[in-house]
Amino acid sequence: MTFWLLKSEPDTFSIDDLRDQQEAPWDGVRNYQARNFMQAMQPGDSFLFYHSSCQPPGLAGIGRITRAPYPDQTALNPESPYHDPRCHAERLPWVAVDVAFVEKFPRLLSLAELRELAGLEGLALLQRGSRLSVMPVEPDQWKILLAAARRT
Template structure:
């Protein structure tokens, strides 16, 4: 099993939305490195659900990958905010995965709190200039975050 951190803006899709739905596609990722990480995901992998572009940003809970990665068809939907005019049915460069709700943390584990935790210095989220919406998390980092939550 692998661990991940996946970012979403809570006014677009939050941990509460995933809890209400139970499961949903995770689509709309338009960064090649993040897409490549998604292609490595396997059913059963878990992820930290990170609320970004909000005040305060932080980890809101845990989700689980429930299916194999597949082509993200929002790229060819002109009505989708994730439409990619370079994509076509024959060439779908983007990836989506289906995810399920696992649990919500009692309180948001803020970015400031994450920065103060020993052992998370190597977490990609905390690296200067890191803007990826999907990134791997080591088992040690996972355990530190769960302990703090």
């Protein structure tokens, strides 16, 4: 199993939305490096759900990948906020995965709190200039993050 961190703006799609739907597509990623990470995802992988572009940003819960990467059709839909006019059915570089709700943390673990945790020096989220919406998490980092997030 591989561990991931997926970012979403909570006013667009939040951990509560995923909990309410139980399963949903994770689509709309339009960065090639993030796309490459998504292409490596497999059913059964777990991810930390991170609320971004809000105050405060932070870890909100856990989800699971339920479907391997597949072509992200939102890129072809002019009505979609994720439409990519450069794409067509024969050339669709973007992928989506399906995700399921696992757990909502008792409280949001803020970015400021994450920066204070020992053992996360290599976590991509905490690197200066890191803006990726999809990134891998090492198993030791996963354990540290879960322990901190589950503390009330």
